[in-house]
Amino acid sequence: MSERREGIVAEARSWLGTPYVHQAAAKGAGTDCLGLLRGVWRALVGREPEAVPAYSKDWSEPQGEERMWAAARRHLIEKPTCVLEVGDVLLFRMRDRSVAKHLGIVSETGEAPRFIHAYSGYGVVENALSDPWRRRVVACFEFPLEDL
Template sequence: MTEFSQKIVQEARAWIGTPYVHQSSVRGAGTDCLGLLRGIWRALYDGEPEEIPAYSYDWSEPQGEEKLWEAALRHLVAKDLNDEDAGDVLLFRMRAGAVAKHLGVAGRIGADASFLHAYSGHGVKESSLSLPWRRRIVARFQFPEEAT
């Protein structure tokens, strides 16, 4: 694990226990999955790459718009799905035919793989990157070395 990847995972783990609050991004007070990524971005680059408009729980699912994926492509570096590193940003499609609307950060790779994420009813936690979760990954990104 590179020093940069280590810093990303360390920052993500600092958010563990933060309660789930839709559209929020305040460590210890409340966050959602995007808010977790926003908080990590602020820690890495001292600001955010763009203003985040209000968003619904369905993430534009009825319109079929891949808003999270498009934003990730604007600010993160796309990777091959099989090129796994700690600190990678994982984008999940929660069901077939739906838009990708969940994000996480790879914590550990290998046989004991894990990822950090925020989700309703649980807040921020580090979960096993089990087969059911792996099957939902549709894109993998890395944070850029410098802010975009």
């Protein structure tokens, strides 16, 4: 594993235990899944590439717009979901036929893959990337490593 990818996971792990707070992005104080990704970006890449508009918990479900997916494509490097690497960003669709609106960072691969995410009711946690989670993955991205 490269030092850059190790750095992504180390930074994400430094957020473990941060409470879940919708629209927040402050390590130790509160974050949601997007806020976790934003915090890792700030720590490793620098200034965020665009301002994040206010968003509701349903994201853009009523409109059926894949806003999070579109934003990820603007700033991350999309890759196949079948070859996960430590430090990859996963995008999840939490319910069938709804928009993708949950993010996580791969922390372990191999026999027992794991990921770090901010989950409502739990805060920032590291979980097994079990089959129920894996089935929800709709896209995979890399940080722009040349910037790290």
